Amino acid sequence: MLYGQPHIACHECDALLADVALPAGKKLVCPRCNCTLRKPVRDPVNRGLALSLTSLTLMVPAFFMPIMTFNMLGLDTVDTMVKGVLHLFQAGFWWMALLVLFCSILAPMLENLLVLLICLLSQARRYGGLLITLLKIQSRIRRWAMLEVYMLGILVAYVKMIDSGQVHMGIGMICFTGMLLATTLNTVMFDTHSIWENVGRYRGGLHENRPR
Numbered sequence: 399m400l401y402g403q404p405h406i407a408c409h410e411c412d413a414l415l416a417d418v419a420l421p422a423g424k425k426l427v428c429p430r431c432n433c434t435l436r437k438p439v440r441d442p443v444n445r446g447l448a449l450s451l452t453s454l455t456l457m458v459p460a461f462f463m464p465i466m467t468f469n470m471l472g473l474d475t476v477d478t479m480v481k482g483v484l485h486l487f488q489a490g491f492w493w494m495a496l497l498v499l500f501c502s503i504l505a506p507m508l509e510n511l512l513v514l515l516i517c518l519l520s521q522a523r524r525y526g527g528l529l530i531t532l533l534k535i536q537s538r539i540r541r542w543a544m545l546e547v548y549m550l551g552i553l554v555a556y557v558k559m560i561d562s563g564q565v566h567m568g569i570g571m572i573c574f575t576g577m578l579l580a581t582t583l584n585t586v587m588f589d590t591h592s593i594w595e596n597v598g599r600y601r602g603g604l605h606e607n608r609p610r
């Protein structure tokens with residue numbers, strides 16, 4: 399093993415392998431267990447920009463427009479995501495309100511903003527300390543973005559309320575679904591490894607190896 403040479407550990411069998419710079423379309427496979435260790439996506443920066451801009455654009459109507467309208471005995475109740483958090487605060491469930499506020503609103507917004515900034519800095523070839531800090535924060539914050547849990551909550555509420563009155567999904571629900579899809583794709587497909595490789599080349603800390 400050469401000191402300073404980048405390595406990657408197999409998450410299945412713990413084999414330690416020399417890391418190599420991969421072109422799009424190639425993948426790094428563990429020779430011991432045949433597990434795929436890394437598969438770079440094509441054009442990760444532009445893809446990240448498109449998905450984060452889509453998510454951020456859909457966030458405003460998803461948070462502030464009606465998710466669903468509930469009608470019982472002629473009385474309409476319109477609920478938005480922000481109203482839902484406020485109702486939790488007013489009902490005294492402040493800890494749950496804070497959790498929903500952070501995991502369903504602030505963390506996804508922050509994650510998409512961070513991806514947007516990382517992509518813009520990568521496009522401008524600014525591989526300095528700011529980009530490194532943003533990459534580290536993004537890797538931590540993405541674990542807290544739990545839009546899918548909120549979606550599950552909406553579906554459970556829908557099923558429970560449908561027997562008590564008329565329930566209509568609003569425009570906020572369509573925007574929320576779009577935002578959920580764009581954010582999930584961004585989380586799964588955003589290739590931070592290729593950006594780290596560029597940072598390493600810029601700082602002279604990554605040895606260029608030939609791809610397999």
Ligand SMILES: [Zn+2]
Pocket residue numbers: 408409410411412413428429430431432433
């Ligand atoms: Zn392995």
